[in-house]
Every structure is written in structure tokens, then in C-alpha cells.
Amino acid sequence: MLLKKILLMLLVSLLALTPALPETAEAKPVSPDFVELAKRLNPSVVNIRTAKVVKPRANTGRRAPHPFFGNDFFNEFFAPFFGDQFQQPQQRSRKEQSLGTGFIISQDGFVLTNNHVVNGADEVLVKLSDGRELKAEIKGQDEKLDIALLKLADGKSTFAAAELGDSDALEVGEWVMAIGNPFGLSQTVTAGIVSAKGRVIGSGPYDDFIQTDASINPGNSGGPLFNAQGKVVGINTAIIANGQGIGFAIPINVAKSVVSQLKSTGKVVRGYMGINFQGLDQSLVKSLKLPSDKGALITNVEKDSPAEKAGLKSGDVIVSFDGKPVVADTDLPKLVAATPINKQVKVGVYRDGKRRDLILTVGLAKDAPAEQTAAAQGEQAGVGISVQELTPELARQLRLRDVRGVVVSEVKAGSPAEEAGVVRGDLVIEVNGQRIESIAGFAEAVSSVRKGDMVRLLLRRPNGTFGYVAMKAE
Structure with a gap:
């Protein structure tokens, strides 16, 4: 009897454990509920239609070809006989239209999109998911980041707004979903993953794109990239021609940093140092006696700039700015641009192989890009050149x-x-940090160079950029 009770208790215990067994297996990733997300998020996404009037070119007075003659000689010959038939028809102004996407960021009708979607438009019309089409005013534009802020004209309605997320917290491999207007096909939903972060695609000094394989096509520009929680993490902006599964989005944190300025003043004011700089390779690291290849190497300091006043020099390697590390040279423009004007910041540099900190007061950026990265010049150079004096004529x-x-x-x-x-x-301009102003100075600088020594030159290239090169002398 006792044995039966023990067996019965064991059987009950096994049955109780059975449902829990699958939970002990390795958890498999579950994709988001895209159906639910699409239903919830569609009302915050809008289609944008723009129009601008293109004026005709000035009439040159050149006669149009007669339908029976395709030769200029015959056209000119028969013109006196046919008169006005040979004159060009009067050209008229025409209206150009384009399509794009945007998303509502506030219940009172502010909309974010790409600047290239609305730039130069005489009229902007926004179509909502419920079919209404409203006029919109361009409140602010930032050409450098390719961001524009619109305001819907209907001040009586309350609009469904998208929630902005944190693009810094986004991980490579996360699910993302795009909603947009590709090729004029409204409210199109595509999904994929984050393929990479921090992409530099050559669009400007502040490149910092999210790469995704969610399908993005012409017309998606300005549309939102959502994460699995339905928060906007990017603004779909660019694609690679003929590429498949390669789209780029502006991180939403970048957009959030300028929205308030666009709303209040219509433009963006950025910080400015006044330098040119480049990245580092192993030859330069060795020549400059650096601990790593992280940082931005200054190649030129503008006269009377905040950088010059702070004591920065060509050859300094910036490794931190305002307490934030400068890992790659492309990090620096974004850090400087985001810093308030007149703020004093600590700039960490390596000079002559030693670390030091300088205090810089951030200035106001000019119309031109504030800081420009010197173009890479391939393998670096040593002494194998002949030089001549820089005469006034030269x-x-x-x-x-x-x-x-x-x-x-x-x-x-x-x-x-x-x-x-x-x-x-x-x-x-320099040989191993020594300023060169004459052939005699150049000869003196290279006279101490021995075979196998590292030689570092600061050059001003024919295209106007400045750059360091370094290598072993033969």
C-alpha cells in the first residue's frame, strides 16, 4: 500500500514538471509583431508631395527646325520664306512635383522629414493615413544633416504622433521596420535588421548613419525607421544605387539635438574650432610616438580661430573633446558641432609623444563646413623629392x-x-615637426635623417587640403 502511494506521488510530480520542460531549452529569438506595429504606427506616418514652379530659360531667338529639314543650312535658307514658323514656341513656366515621406512628432502637427524632400518647394502638401491632405509650412531646414521640420496648417486637429526612441541604445542585429511612400505607393511597410551603425557614406562632415537591410527605395526618404517597441530610431535617407538590402538612416538622436533650434529659429547653429585634420595610420602612429591609432591629427590651424587661441598646433593629435573620446577622426566634427557656442571645453591632445590638456572656447561655425577632414592620400611619403623656393610668382x-x-x-x-x-x-610645410620656410631650412631638416628613420612631412596639396605623411627613409 505504501509502495503504491510512493509511485502515485512520483507520477504526479512528473506530470507537474512536464509543462516546464520546454522552458529549460535554449530560448529562440522571437520577431516583433509587425502586424500590430503597422496598425499602431501607420497614423503617425505621412506622405509628402511637393511642387515648385520652374521658370523657362531665356529665349535665345534661335529658329526651330522646319519639319521637312533637319539641316541648319536649310533652316537658315528657308527662314525668310516661312517667317514665324521657324521661331521657337513660347516656353511657359512648368510645375515640378516630387514625393517623399515624413512622420508626425507632436500632437500639434510638427513633422520631421529629409531636407532634400522639401528643399526649394513652393508648396508642400501632406497626406495623412486617414486620407486627409493638408498644407504644411517649412519651419526649419538643416542642409548639413539633411533634416527639415514642417508644421501642418490645420491648427484645430490633434494628430497621432510617433514616439522618439534612443538610437544610441540601438544594437546591430535588432529588428527594425520602415514605413514610407516608395515610388508613390503609400503606407508601405518593410522590415529587416540593423546591419551596422556609425556608417560614413561621404554625404558630409557629420556622417553617422544607421545601415539596415529593411527595404528602402526612392520615396521612402524622410520616413521613420522604428525599433521593435515601435519607437523611431532613425530617419530613412539614402540608398546605394543598384544595391540590395543596403539603406541608410539618420540616427534619431542626431535629429533630436537640432529640432528645438529648427522650431525656434528655423536654422541650426553649430560649434567651431577652426582646424583641418586627418586620421592616423601605423606609420604616423610610430612617427608621432602615439600609444594607439585613435584620434584626429591636426594638419592646419586657421588664423585667429578658437583652436589657435587655445594653443593647438599642426601635429597635435586630439584624443578627447569635452570629456568624450575621439576614437576616429570622423568623431570630432560631430562632437564640436553639438557643443554650445562660447562653452569652454577641455581638449585632450598628444604633442611630442606626451599627453596634455588645453582649454578651448567653442566658436560659431561659418557657412562653410566648420571642420574638414583632409582626404586620405594613400601610402605615406618619405624623402625622395626635389624642392624649390616658393617665389611670389609661384x-x-x-x-x-x-x-x-x-x-x-x-x-x-x-x-x-x-x-x-x-x-x-x-x-x-614641416619636416618632422620643424617648420620649413626655405630650401636651406629643408636641407637642414633632412640632413639628420638616416636610412630607416621615420620621416614625417606636413604637405599642402594642390587641391588645397593639408595632410601629414610619414614613412621610413631609404
């Missing part, structure tokens, strides 16, 4: 002002300089 030909140095007149064939891409017309 300075005029090379369009040089307020810059001293010697001009590269010849690059030795097969030399490291040739392999590095040094060309005639490059201006040598």
Missing part, C-alpha cells in the same frame, strides 16, 4: 596665401615618395 600660380614652405619640383621615380602619391606642386 605662390600666385599655386594660389597660396599666408602659407610658407618649399614646393616639390620633382619626385624621384620608384622612390617611396612616388609610391606614397607625393606630386609636383605639393608644398612642404
